[in-house]
Amino acid sequence: MKKIGFLLTLAALIAGTACRAQNGDGIAFEDSTVTFADACAKAKAEGKMIFIDCYTSWCGPCKRMAREIFPQKVVGDFFNKTFVCLKKDMEKGEGVELQKKYSVRAFPTMLFLDASGSEVNRIVGAASDAAKFVEKVRGGLGEGSLTAMNAKYDAGRRDTAFVYAYLRVLDDAMQSKKAEAVTEELIRGREQALFTDSALYNALMRFTEDKDSPAFIFFSNNKDELYKHYPKDDVDWKIWYVWFNTAEKSIYWGDDKKYHFSDSLMTAVEREMAERNVESAEKISWNMRARAAQKTGNFKLAADYVQKYHKKYKATNYMIGTLGEDYTDSPDCGKDKKLHKAITKLVADRLQELKAKPKSEMYDWIPDYEEVMKKLAEK
16 A cells, blocks of 8 residues: 555656646646636635636747747746646637627637636736736736726726826727727816826826817817927827728628628718718828738739829838738739739849848848748749
8 A cells, every 4th residue: 555655646646747848847726627717726725826828829929928938937936836827729619608708809818717707807918028927917907907997997996006007907908999988088078188298198008099089189180289298209109000000991801711802881980970070081092992902802902002002102111011921822813913023023122122121120021921932932
């Protein structure tokens, strides 16, 4: 019996060592067979909380967290003593139900739950610094948690320091709609302060996305005054960004698993941009109509819009690059020789331009463009 007991103990130690070895000094995740219910029971028994790394197999930032952040000792030291740690693929097994239960919409999402499974906090998006990541997690477990901050705000707390701290927590949790509503209330009645209060201005720049919000309308109508206090390019970008996102709603993914384009919605947005004197209206219109044609398979029309845009404004790397990518992935690639030649020229010219500026911020586009050129040459 002693020998059997020794062997069982040794087996357990080996298993534990194997699990730890896989993670180094970092997070000791539970075995993939451990269910959410098992984790809750273990958390209650050990007086811990629950951490779930919500990932997908195709998510690059998820892989970076698993490779660069989770294995670090500073992360493991805090997480292993504080949480029962799970990794769940949100597209497989139990992960599918957990994704629905906790409304996980972006990856990676890191959920922090109490032992009963109630959400305390969440962080959406990858971290680049392990120590800062741990501090952010630690700060979001007590009074600084999303749950606690929501309760305080709902109870009427509105002092400025708290509201800005609340916005940071909402941002970490990617609660964009709530953050926008909080920002709108923060600015209401203080619109003139946008000219001199950089924190207020930065909150609007970060969270306001509704073209019809009073804060954005004031911002747009007073851009000339804002230019005196902030970079003109930043102010113009914000106006462009809000209208671009509005126009982008005209392109949607249907139940038939295909992209569709609402011309009537796009036309309505174009009409409203004209009425509100949006300077970037033509850029947005041509860009969006090019994208719509591209996504719905009309590459001739897409190329016409990109060429027209390029001639007047210079097409972005994204416009030309994605046109080339979508075209080369299409079964129609190469069938229309004139179209093929036109798209090849757009891609080749931009690739040459990028290679001439190796230190450009857009240098990362070069491998993508080279891959597109390779596919174009094969047709």
